[in-house]
Amino acid sequence: MMHDRPAxxxxxxxxxxxxxxxEVVPLPDSVNWVRPEWMLLVLVYWVxxxxxxxxxxxxxxxxxxxxxxxxxxxxxxxxxxxxxAFVMLAAYKRMRVFTSLQQCAVVFLLVGTVSxxxxxxxxxxxxxxxxxxxxxxxxxxxxxxxxxxxALLRWVQLRFLVR
Amino acid sequence: MAAPANPTYRLLIALVLAIxxxxxxxxxxxxxxxxxxxxYLTAPIHYLAHLPVDSSEWLSEQTQSRGSLMDExxxxxxxxxxxxxxVQRLAVLEAENVRLRELLNSSADLDxxxxxxxxxxxxxxxxxxxxxxxxxxxxxxSRGQAVLDAQGLIGQVVDxxxxxxxxxxxTDASHxxxxxxxxxxxxxxxxxxxxxxxxxxxxxxxxADIRExxxxxxxxxxxxxxxxxxxxxxxxxRHQSGAPFAEIxxxxxxxxxxxxxxxxxxxTEKPLIPVPDPxxxxxx
Numbered sequence: 001m002m003h004d005r006p007a008x009x010x011x012x013x014x015x016x017x018x019x020x021x022x023e024v025v026p027l028p029d030s031v032n033w034v035r036p037e038w039m040l041l042v043l044v045y046w047v048x049x050x051x052x053x054x055x056x057x058x059x060x061x062x063x064x065x066x067x068x069x070x071x072x073x074x075x076x077x078x079x080x081x082x083x084x085a086f087v088m089l090a091a092y093k094r095m096r097v098f099t100s101l102q103q104c105a106v107v108f109l110l111v112g113t114v115s116x117x118x119x120x121x122x123x124x125x126x127x128x129x130x131x132x133x134x135x136x137x138x139x140x141x142x143x144x145x146x147x148x149x150x151a152l153l154r155w156v157q158l159r160f161l162v163r
Numbered sequence: 164m165a166a167p168a169n170p171t172y173r174l175l176i177a178l179v180l181a182i183x184x185x186x187x188x189x190x191x192x193x194x195x196x197x198x199x200x201x202x203y204l205t206a207p208i209h210y211l212a213h214l215p216v217d218s219s220e221w222l223s224e225q226t227q228s229r230g231s232l233m234d235e236x237x238x239x240x241x242x243x244x245x246x247x248x249x250v251q252r253l254a255v256l257e258a259e260n261v262r263l264r265e266l267l268n269s270s271a272d273l274d275x276x277x278x279x280x281x282x283x284x285x286x287x288x289x290x291x292x293x294x295x296x297x298x299x300x301x302x303x304x305s306r307g308q309a310v311l312d313a314q315g316l317i318g319q320v321v322d323x324x325x326x327x328x329x330x331x332x333x334t335d336a337s338h339x340x341x342x343x344x345x346x347x348x349x350x351x352x353x354x355x356x357x358x359x360x361x362x363x364x365x366x367x368x369x370x371a372d373i374r375e376x377x378x379x380x381x382x383x384x385x386x387x388x389x390x391x392x393x394x395x396x397x398x399x400x401r402h403q404s405g406a407p408f409a410e411i412x413x414x415x416x417x418x419x420x421x422x423x424x425x426x427x428x429x430x431t432e433k434p435l436i437p438v439p440d441p442x443x444x445x446x447x
Contacts, residue, residue: 017208024284024295025212029359032287056170060177064184068201069208070286071293071322071329074194075184082177089170122290125189129290129336129357 006053008162015042015156016062020069033134036142037111038149039066040084044110045153047088048095050163059085076121084114100147108143115139202299202324209295209327213283276429277311278302282422283327292335292357294318296425299326307387309428315393315416316381317425333394334359334419341385342394345378353379353395353413359420362395364411369402373411389428 019038027035043062046054063081067074087110088095095103115135122128156162188194280302284295298304300323308320310330318332331338336357342364343350349372352365367373377397383390395413402409 020205020208021212024209024287026216026285027287029289032289035287056173056177060181063181064197065201065204068198068324069205070288071291071295072288073185074188074197075181078184079178079181082174082181086170086174121185126337127291134289 008160011160011162012046034137034141036145041149044088047085048092051089051092055089056082056085073125076118080114080117104143104146107146108139111142112139206326209284278427280425292332294330296328299324299328304328309388311426312417312422317417332419341382342379343382345380360414362413367409367411369409
């Protein structure tokens with residue numbers, strides 16, 4: 001597949017924007033605790049599928065967009081997503097041979113780590129209220145939803161010939 | 164599909180950029196252009212997320228029966244009549260107030276212009292109490308503007324994007340403002356707790372005359388909020404022996420968690436006494 005020209009950048013951006021929509025769609029307060037990190041899940045999928053194209057800088061800019069979207073300190077999620085993309089770049093070969101359960105475990109750890117990093121920045125500017133273990137809820141739902149998100153994005157990738 | 168040669172350098176670039184941006188965003192206004200540009204791309208997402216609410220409202224308006232519309236119309240007319248009667252008295256009182264203030268040689272506080280905005284988003288992070296409204300810099304919204312609903316003060320604009328703005332609510336844990344008891348003028352600091360119905364008064368001595376049910380209004384100190392808007396009612400006062408301050412909780416009069424439209428207050432004039440510039444003072 002070396003001769004394949006990159007294609008479908010627009011599709012990648014659209015999937016990220018849909019994830020952004022899911023991040024801000026209004027939900028009851030109790031559900032907000034378990035709202036998955038949609039943008040991070042989509043980003044991780046594309047990093048794993050297209051490691052030669054989607055990498056750290058994509059992570060950084062997607063994170064920056066996330067910052068403006070939810071009104072956090074500029075660079076808070078940029079930093080966290082860039083690091084998440086970097087970790088996935090280092091592990092994408094292993095992720096491909098992992099079983100579903102192992103993949104979910106990796107996603108759980110990744111979302112947890114990335115959220116913790118963002119939490120630390122938010123803590124340092126004094127905008128946190130609840131203890132840091134609360135990010136585990138969202139990490140858990142992200143891990144549970146990893147396979148469905150994966151399947152959906154796989155379909156999108158094949159349908160729109162993203163490579 | 165070959166992996167990139169070395170993502171470590173890119174990570175370093177991203178980390179350095181991110182840290183620079185965080186510092187700039189926290190300490191200086193220089194990061195605002197970045198926010199502003201990205202704001203063009205994030206505002207449509209907020210509008211889109213609000214679309215289901217909008218369309219369901221439209222649908223229920225379209226399908227309402229004639230009878231219920233007439234009922235609503237009658238109710239609103241009655242309400243308008245009552246409000247008009249109150250405004251009549253207000254005009255007289257306002258004129259009297261201006262005259263008395265002139266006698267006292269103090270500045271008259273005039274009516275402020277208001278701008279109506281719709282709430283199109285709520286912060287998904289439980290750690291923060293913020294809203295997104297559908298008016299931005301294009302509508303002359305600026306950082307620091309006070310935001311009210313029909314019942315009282317809701318918060319202030321903390322980030323004015325091009326098409327939308329973010330409002331920090333008075334209930335946010337990082338928010339505090341100066342208020343006074345409407346009954347007797349006792350001043351105190353009202354701080355948010357992070358719960359949508361919880362506020363607390365800080366550093367109130369045990370002997371202060373504050374009772375349950377007291378209305379707290381903004382004082383205008385701090386130059387951020389206009390004077391005299393209701394903010395909260397005191398819900399409980401607890402005196403603990405041994406503690407230096409009374410423990411007083413209050414509930415916002417504005418319906419912070421269920422308002423759908425808000426008013427942005429635009430100050431009509433600059434303060435009569437110019438704010439001294441500390442740097443200029445240092446130069447002199």
